[in-house]
Amino acid sequence: QLHVQESGPGLVKPSETLSLTCTVSGGSISSRNYYWGWIRQSPGKGLEWVGSFYSTGSTYFNPSLKGRLSISVDKSKNQFSLRLSSLTAADTAVYYCAVQSEHDSASGPVRYWGQGTLVTVSS
Amino acid sequence: DIVMTQSPDSLAVSLGERATIKCKSSQSVFLFSNDKNYIAWYQQKPGQPPKLLIYWASTRESGVPDRFRGSGSRTDFTLTITSVRAEDAAIYFCHQYYTTPITFGQGTRLEVK
Numbered sequence: 001q002l003h004v005q006e007s008g009p010g011l012v013k014p015s016e017t018l019s020l021t022c023t024v025s026g027g028s029i030s031s032r033n034y035y036w037g038w039i040r041q042s043p044g045k046g047l048e049w050v051g052s053f054y055s056t057g058s059t060y061f062n063p064s065l066k067g068r069l070s071i072s073v074d075k076s077k078n079q080f081s082l083r084l085s086s087l088t089a090a091d092t093a094v095y096y097c098a099v100q101s102e103h104d105s106a107s108g109p110v111r112y113w114g115q116g117t118l119v120t121v122s123s
Numbered sequence: 124d125i126v127m128t129q130s131p132d133s134l135a136v137s138l139g140e141r142a143t144i145k146c147k148s149s150q151s152v153f154l155f156s157n158d159k160n161y162i163a164w165y166q167q168k169p170g171q172p173p174k175l176l177i178y179w180a181s182t183r184e185s186g187v188p189d190r191f192r193g194s195g196s197r198t199d200f201t202l203t204i205t206s207v208r209a210e211d212a213a214i215y216f217c218h219q220y221y222t223t224p225i226t227f228g229q230g231t232r233l234e235v236k
Contacts, residue, residue, distance in 0.1 A: 046216075046227060046228075046229050046230060047173070047216060047218075047227035047230075048227075049223075049224050049225045049226065049227075060223050062223075062224045063224065064224070096172055100220065104157065106220075107220055107223075107225070108163075108178065108220055109163035109175055109178040109218065109220060110163070110165070110173070110175060110218070111175055111184075113172035113173060113174075114172065115171075115172060116172055
């Protein structure tokens with residue numbers, strides 16, 4: 001059974017960069033069975049897909065994040081990380097690691113979720 | 124982006140009664156080549172992440188009780204809970220994974236009376 005767990009700071013200042021890490025257990029981040037990524041949830045915007053990547057190295061980002069986002073992978077630690085720059089209060093949300101199943105070379109439903117980590121952007 | 128609109132925003136259903144939640148996508152999420160609708164439904168309880176209930180519009184995830192049923196095609200979808208139980212009180216979301224950015228409905232809060 002795949003398990004994913006987020007880690008990172010709970011409070012970040014406006015204009016700074018958020019770094020979150022997702023640690024994967026019960027499976028390999030190199031698996032071609034999944035797309036690995038992030039989804040966030042805030043009271044105002046509901047569930048919002050942030051971005052994801054596939055084992056081939058392809059990455060997919062939400063255009064709404066306008067170039068502020070990067071996702072990196074550490075295969076030796078079976079982890080992937082998110083970096084979101086130029087933070088504003090609108091980035092305040094619960095951030096989830098999200099694992100989508102793969103189907104016909106495209107992403108499928110989100111089959112596994114982390115417990116989520118609340119990130120507050122405030123000075 | 125494909126906009127997912129759920130209705131109602133909230134509903135209250137008595138124990139043992141049927142609950143029906145609608146989801147409409149702003150464009151078709153049906154792929155002719157594989158005859159599939161790229162729709163999933165999730166259940167979220169307070170303090171927990173969403174849990175996958177249904178995918179491909181009507182396929183139940185392993186372990187999900189058969190009182191949860193998904194239906195619909197192209198742009199109009201329905202999640203039905205045929206005989207509501209107390210533990211079904213939650214927020215339910217629809218989700219399209221037909222194209223990126225993947226998008227979600229705003230959620231429907233189910234209260235069990």
